[in-house]
Amino acid sequence: MDTAHFVIDKPERWDSSFDSDMTEADVNRLLEIRPFSEMNSGKFSKRTPLRGILKNDARIRRFKNGEIIVRAGDYGSSAFLVLAGNARVVLDPGLPVSLLGQRKSQHKSLFQIVAQLWTNPRDPEVRTPAELEQDTGVKVGGEFKGVFLQDVPRILDEHLTATMSPGDFFGEIAALSRSARTSTIFAVGDATEMLEIRWQGLRDLLRFDDHLRHHIDRIYRERTLATHLREIPIFRRLNDEQLKRVIEQTQFGTYGDYDWSGDYKRLVKEGTRSPEKETIIAQEGDYPNGVVLIRSGFARLSQKFGHGHRTLNYLSAGSQFGLREIAHNWAHKDTVPFQHSLRVIGYTHVIVVPAPVMEEIVLPTVPRDQLPEFFTPAELAGTEQSESQQKLDAGAKIGPELMEFLTENRYFNGTSTMVIDMERCTRCDDCVRACASANEGNPRFLRHGQTTGRIMVANSCMHCADPVCLIGCPTGAIHRGQTGGEVVVNQATCIGCSICSNNCPYEAIRMVEIREEDGAFMVDKDMKPIVKATKCDLCSDQLGGPACERSCPHGALKRMDMNNLDSFAKWLQR
Amino acid sequence: MKDQLPSPDFDRSRYDRPNQDWECGWTCDGCPCRIGPSPSGTCRATAECRPVLEKKDGEDKGRWRCTRSKEHGGPCTNGPLPSGGCACPIPTCQPRRSLRNQRGRLCVAVTAVTLALLLVGFFGPWQWRFISAGPVSSNHHGVVFAQMKHSWPGSDGCGACHTAAHGDLHEWMRAAFRARPGPFEPHRLLTATAGMTELDNHCLSCHPGHRFHQPNVTRDHSCSACHREHQGSGRMPPPADTQCLSCHGNGTVMEASRKAGEKLPPAAFDYRQVAGRQHFQVPRPERGYTRVFKSFDTDHPEFQLHAQKLTDTNSLRFNHSLHLSSLVQRNGQPLACADCHQPAAAGAHFQAITFAKHCQSCHALQFDARNPQLRVPHGDPVGVRAFLRSLPTQYADLARRSGVTAQADTEKFVAEEMRLLRERAFSGENLEQQIFFASDPSKQLTVGASPGNASPRARFAGCAYCHDVKPGGADGLPHIARVFTPDRWLIRGEFNHAKHTIVNCAQCHDAASSRRTEDILLPNKQSCTECHSPAGGVSQTCATCHSYHTVHGSQPQTKR
Amino acid sequence: MSGFVRRRLLWGSLLLAATLAVISAYARWAGATTREAYLSGWVLFGLMVLLTGYNWFKKIPYLPMGRSEVWLQFHIYAGLFTGVLFLLHVRGRWPTGWFEIVLTVLYVLVMVSGVLGILISRGWPKRLSARGGEVPFERIPIVRRQLREQAEALALNSVAEARSATIAEFHARRLHAFFAGPQNFLSHVFEIRLPLNALLNELGDLNRFLNEQERKVTAQLVTLVRQKDGLDYQHALQLTLRLWLFIHIPVTYSLMLCALAHIVLVYGFSAGVR
Known part of the structure; x- marks a missing residue:
């Protein structure tokens, strides 16, 4: 095993x-x-x-x-x-890409952009034949x-x-x-x-059949692990032989107990979510038996605080957990336990490099100055905070309430989450109008959403790191753009099945009834109106980035990468 | 933040479209229809679905099926009408303009109203009063201007100065583009000079060039460089110092003026005569008035009176010191300045000193102590001679006035008085000579008081006591030099005494120690700068004292 | 130092520098008999064109012309700077001509509305978010209708359930009008809670005449009334945040037209050197 x-x-x-x-x-x-x-x-x-x-x-x-x-x-x-x-x-x-039902990412020419002033249709959701042409x-x-x-x-x-x-x-x-x-x-x-x-x-x-598991393990190790480990700085100095040995002993696993698209919305509504109920990947105070590398999904990093847990940060694909403890133990022949807990949020796929492998193969190849900061007695006693701890502790920077809000609502998934500072926002709707004028006269988000304190996360596509909307699209109409990775819907191949819209936990995809250029609803053979999924495309075909953000006169709206809470904290304290 | 109201529930599967010009008329009722108004604002509501005819094989008529989608409630219970129409029509509405569209309309409306009002204002009945930048100053009111106004009746008189007012909008634009720098050359404004403009030509028709300042002005300075018209109905505001200094503070300009002045005959500068006014004439300095200076308190030249140590050339002998001393009294009090120097109506200046008003009450010219009522007439030697030659008649008159009626008594009185007079003056000729030429107070003719007046009268020693009397006039009459008492001493500056009542006369005018007529009792610059300087806190602008156009120096700047 | 403070300092010092520069330049020019009124007029007009252009800039958000936030900062501080220029241009005196008075009044209207606008734009969002009950402005009628229908249903059902029309009567007398449309605009704007408290007191007084079941209904009604009041609050403040532009923008266009006419007049009629 x-x-x-x-x-x-x-x-x-x-x-x-x-x-x-x-x-x-x-x-x-x-x-x-x-x-x-x-x-x-x-x-x-x-x-x-x-x-x-x-x-x-x-x-x-x-x-x-x-x-x-x-x-x-x-x-x-x-x-x-x-x-x-x-x-x-x-x-x-x-x-x-056009054969895959996707839309080719391309910028509009300057003339096309200027021409939007008069070419934007005055009716909502008008689709030209060219747009619907497959x-x-x-x-x-x-x-x-x-x-x-x-x-x-x-x-x-x-x-x-x-x-x-x-x-x-x-x-x-x-x-x-x-x-x-x-x-x-x-x-x-x-x-x-x-x-x-x-x-x-x-x-x-896989769990119950060894043969299949071995088969898939082998494929996974061959195809995925090697490249993945190579991308992580601490493994970069391994030679092929060493890497092979690491790969052989590396474990991986999938955590999580539900699809977080459909079930999650229900669970949130019922209010049954709490950090204590989340599956624990690694527990604070346990002996560090391996470095946990997050491959996909998200995990909550928390620390005991009083009688509860305080969320320090959430880790997403590419983050590691426990390296500091293991490096410290290796260098000091010490036994510092895990200082934080790692819990699954929804779904997490992790790679675990066992501690002996780290100590024998990986850490010796790392120059001293590139090792993580070692623990000081004061830090272990909890009387002072180290630099790495401060860096990790986004919860302290943005405040526990907001941290919990982002985690509870899974907003960390967003790479371009639309956050609005409601103490600056005058509700002028300039962002909505700007969005509309950059999208043929149709807004692509609702200037409304979950609010905590002064922060509102608007119902706009966050261009998730883990885009659950992409799962199940029968035609590949919803896809990531070829250049920026933004999630876009190809109007030509969208068949209006609403799968993406129902999958999206953030209410960011809206189904609209499309119209002819004369304003009449387009109908199918059954005289049913044709609907299409619509969402924010991050103005990927325009110049200069999302129009919503640029058009906010009060600097209240920001497209924020939720995996960089430092910049979020900086924006909050601006 | 915990007592924040929760956000109410509403359908979040629809976009808000604040960019649309029209919204469904049912929106304010809270139930907009899904179709929505057309871009031009007409209601397009029809029905909730378009039923579709389904025909099975072999069927003749087929069956209409409701096609309402699940999102809108699914197929309706009643189903389509037999005719194939939908049984659920959407009630039509009157679409409303969105708030932003209303704002746009308001903008258009306000712009249109503004345009209309501007048209009315610019071309309506009060157009000239509307576009005028303000009432014309009092300087440009009066008979001449009223006439000018009549010569351009169509433009309410604006045409008298403004060429643009001769025509309509077309002419305005033409005038605008004639301006230099023109409307499209704002970049030239920085380097533009203050030369003459079209407008100035109209000024020049009344104000001939800059000669009214100094004939040696070398620059063509636009009138409007210094003068702002249309600033209100009062006097035109005085130009700022900087405008004066643009020439007077500029060495090159001053040097050019000096050279220009050298070529001109001295008479050219003699232009400040005002009829009926006595000016104290100061000789023009060699270099003219071309010294470069920056401000009054620092480098403004000393007043010419003092700088050139000029003296009063008046032929009248007058001793201020004596008059102010306790020797001279009036009603038991020493004389004060104000006893003679009485403010003129406006208070800026003083009434001219005249014998009748200011001297006669003391200097009564009584030559006969016995008969103080008899006085030598003042003003004309011929009159004096005639008076003296008719002395018997004068005595007879006096007798009559004092109540002597009988002819004999009168003759007796005349003969007696004439005798006594002759005793003192030996003869008629002598008397006349003595009156004209005697100047020695010790040889005074008389001391006395007028009836009913307690104060002692000044002694009358003869005309020459005060006047410069020389023999050699016609018919043996003496030649009495003309008295020249200037009305104004400072002809280039104005001094308003009314504004200086805060200081005593003596603080500026050292009259108490002046014994000679030649003394000019005007203060020097330094005594002015005690107050008129930044330290003194009182204005020291050029216009405080000077007027550029001194040809109208008769108008003291008192109303400022 | 937070970013906003730093930004305010930066723009404020820019404004101060520009003000000092223009005043000293003016002091220098004023004597040199150049056309300083023309110069200040042109600069003022140019700035006003730029300021007016902000509205048009917003119509073309897809052109990469910088962030609206920066432009608004420019708009605010350049707007304040026009105040300096305006005072210099009119030389600090109240104009004497009719047309010039019109111009001045229009300018003052634009300036004052702009200053008020930025004040409420900065201050009121805090009020809105502190009160909560966030609704997009366009959805307010829809939410209002929902609340109204809920209140009506409660009142109607209470009649059948409790066999008493007390609540229904109160609804007809008091609540119907309250739920019918936006209420108490001015008290919301000035943060006065009297009308709400009065209504809640009346509802509380009603409890004396109600049985247990009906009291539950009034409790629900109280919740609805509070929600509706919150909705009215959002409506009043959001509407005002939109309405101030109904003065600022139209008057701006009016002012710009008059300013153009003023330029024609000045060049046509004055054509002097100042």
């Missing part, structure tokens, strides 16, 4: 199974196919038997020729197993409203592809670590059949 999975399972998810049409026959059929046929169902817990997982957490999907199964850049919460037919992985370079290379439709590549032979001809055959798994890393899909996979031939397993099911499969 070299991989730890600390999981609290909630089989209530089976109340709504992934696909209610899954029949027992389907399950029986699956159980005869590898790898399920090789799994020992006896190893599965009674709460989550293999049959149950296959019935409730998986679905069989059939793809037509050219249908895109996963898209590079998409966020998905499920993995795929090829059952029949074949699928092709598009190797580097990938397909053009790439002719793809077609949207089908049972799952999929996107179909129209000219498969030509794509096979022009792009490097690799074939995936029955029994092949893909998308599991992206599903488990909530990272973007690395490549596009599409079906070739009409007989392609896939088993799609949602991530909870996949997680349980």
Whole structure:
């Protein structure tokens, strides 16, 4: 057991199974196919038997020729197993973005920008035919409203592809670590059949089946860990041999007990959230057995304070925990326990480098001056604060109330969260008007939102670090921009299914009924109005950044990266 | 912050669109419809859905199906009308302009009203009074100006000075573009000189050039450089020192003026005569008045009277010291300055000293102590001679006036008095000579008092006692030099005594120690700067004393 | 030192420097018989054009012309600076001509409304956020309608439930009008709570005639009344924060027109050197 999975399972998810049409026959059929046929169902817990997982957490999907199964850049919460037919992985370079249902990121020309003065339609939500025009290379439709590549032979001809055959798994890393899909996979031939397993099911499969876990561990270590560790400064000096040894002994795991898109809104409403109930990754006062590196998701860093916990900060992808303690212990042959607690907020995927590995392999390669600051007796006694502690302690800088507010509402996810200082804001709506004039006369946010004290977080897209809205978009219409990473909706391929809008925990995506240029609502064959998802695109096609921020006459509105609470604190105390 | 009201619940799945010009008329009722008004503000409300006709195979008529979407409540219970129309019409409304649109309209309206009012103001019945920058100063009121006003009746007299007023807006614009620097050359304003402008030509038609200041002015200075008209109906405000100093503080300008002055005949500068007024004439200094200076208290030249040690050339002998001493009394009191120097009506200056008003009450010219009623007439030697030659008649007259009626008594009185007079003066000729020429107080003719007057009369020793009497006039009459008592001593500056009542006369005028007529009792500059200096705190601007256009020096600047 | 204080100091010292510079320049020019009134007039007019342009700048937020915040700072301090220029231009005296009086009055209106505007823009947001009950201005009628309907439903239901019309009568007499539209505008603007307290007292007095069940209803009504009062507060203050521009901007255009006319007049009629 070299991989730890600390999981609290909630089989209530089976109340709504992934696909209610899954029949027992389907399950029986699956159980005869590898790898399920090789799994020992006896190893599965009674709460989550293999049959149950296959019935409730998986679905069989059939793809037509050219249908895109996963898209590079998409966020998905499920993995795929090829059952029949074949699928092709598009190797580097990938397909053009327009074929993926995405919009090509580009700036408007200066003339186009000036021309907005008179070209902006006077009706709300007008869409021109040009805006709704899809790439002719793809077609949207089908049972799952999929996107179909129209000219498969030509794509096979022009792009490097690799074939995936029955029994092949893909998308599991992206599903488990909530990272973007690395490549596009599409079906070739009409007989392609896939088993799609949602991530909870996949997680349980891994827990109870050693073979699959070893398989995925291996892939994960090979493909992901090496590159990931290389990016972390403290591992940068390792040679290939050392890195290999580190990778071998590194553990990783996924924490969390719910999807934080849907469930979270409900839990917040019920008021049942509290830090004490969050899963603990590492506990203050425990012996530091490894450095925790956060790979995706978020974790709360807290410290005992009186009889409660005080949130110091939240850690996001790329942060580490415990390095200071381990380095100190290594250098001083001391046993300083963890000084903080690390708790899961929603969902966290972490990598743990055990303390012995750190001490034997990693730390000796680090020059003394690049090691973290050691603890002083005074700091351990709690009589003074070290520099690193102060740096970490954003809660002290922005105040515990605001810290709790940001954590409670998960606003740390935002990289461009719209915060409004309500003691400066005159409610003049200049920001809304500016937004509208930069978006064909349509505002893309609501100047309203959760408030604490003088800070309001407006209902505008925060361009999350972990964009849950991207999960489940059937056409890839909502995607990250190619340059700035901003989350945008391609109006041409959006089919108005509202999945992203319902997923967004921050009410930042609004469905609108679109109009013709003469102001009439566009309707489909059924005379139902066509709706599209709309949201802030961070003015990515305009010059000079978000118009809302620039247009605030009182400096009350700021797009803030919530992972840089220092700048937030600075802005608060301006 | 804990007692903040919670934010009320409302539908957050819709955007607010404050940028739209119109909002649904039902908004103020709190229930705007989903369709919304058109950009031009008409209600577009129709119905909640557009039913769709569904025909199954083999069916003839088909069935209308409600297509209302889930977000708006899903298909309605009643379903579409048989005709295919929606059974849930949306009530139409009268769309309202958004607040911001109303503001825009207000802007347009206010702009339009302003434009209209400006048109009325500029071209309406009171156009000239409206555009005028203010009433014209009192300097430019009067008969001449009333006439000028009549010569430009169409423009309420504005045309007299302003060419632009000769026409309409077109002419205004033309005048505006004739201005130098023009409206589109604001950058030239920095370097523009104060030369003559079109407007000044109108000033020049009455005020001929700068000769009314000094004939040797070398710069063409625009009148408006110093003078602001239309500042109110009072007098024009005085120009600031800086304007004077732009020439007088500038060595080159002064040097040029000096050279120009040298070429001019001295008579050219003799321009300050005012009819009926006696000025104390000061000779023009060699260099003219071209000394460069910056302020009154520091480097303003000493008054010429003192600088050139000028003396009073008056032929009348007058001893201020004697008159102010206790020897001379009036009603038992020594004389005070104000006994003779009585303020003129405005108080700025004093009434001219005349024999009749100021001397005669003491110097009664009584030559016969027995008959103080008889007095030598003052003013004309011929009259004196005629008086003396008719002395018997004068005595007869006196007798009659004193109540002697009988012819014999009168003759007796005349003969007696004439005899006594002759005893003293030997003969008629002698008497006349004595009256004209005697100046020795010891040979006085008489001392006495007028009837009813307690104060002793000044002694009358003869005309020459006060006057410069020389023999050699026509018919053997003496030549009495003309008395020249100046009305104004300082002709380049004005002094307002009324403004200086705070100080005693003697603080400036050292009259008590002046025994000679030649003494000019005017204070020097230093005694002025005791107050008129930054230290003294009293204004020391040029215009405090000087007027640029001294041709009108008759108008003292008292109303300021 | 906080950023706002530093900014105020920076702009304030800029204003002071500009004021000192222009006054000393004026003192120097005033004697040199140049056209200092023309100069100050042109600078004043140019500044006023820039200040007016702020409104137009806001209409093109997508052009990268700097942050509106900076422009507002410029607007405020340059606006104050026009006061200095204006005083110099009119040489500190009240004008004598009719048209010039019109110009002065317009200028004073713009200036005063601007100063009042910035005062309330800086001060009132604190009041709004301290009071809470934040609603976007456009949504206020919708929320008001919700509150009104809730209050009506409470009053109506109480009749059937308690078999007494006391609350319904009170609603008809007092609350109906209260919930019908924005109320007590001026007391909200001047932070006077008397009307709310009076209404709440009346509701409290009503309790004497009510049974237990009805008292629960009045308790709910009290909550609604407080919410409605908070809504009115938001409405009054947010409306005023918008309405001051109804003076500032239109009068500005009026002033600019008159200023143009003034320039024509000055060049056409004065054409002197000052």
